[in-house]
Amino acid sequence: MSYDLYFWKSAVGKPSEICDRLAEEEVEDVAPSPEVERFRAALLRRWPDLADGISPWAPDLDWRQPWGREDLGAYFVSLTLPYSVDADTIHAIVALADEHALVVHDPQTSEEMH
DSSP states (O other): OEEEEEEESEESSOHHHHHHHHHTTOOTTEEOOHHHHHHHHHHHHHOGGGGGGEESOOGGGTTSOOOSOSSOTTTOEEEEEETTOOHHHHHHHHHHHHHTTOEEEETTTTEEOO
């Protein structure tokens, strides 16, 4: 089992609908932001082992086989974590997203996290 989290700066719509669109790499109502890219870089610096569960594909994952569009890194980050991930790690990831003033959405509970 896995646990998903979505992160973005600004978007139009309900968070659950935004997540559904982002899962399909549809970003029409999502604003790109350098904060999303900075969050992603900080996330991968702190937890490099999360690279296998991060999307969308971007050049910072050059060792991983590309899939999907390659121009979405400024729009959102989707993170698939093993369900066994400890709560402290999730809290630290959410705190990092808060430092970058990003929306954090948990599609499992349909709630924003802060």
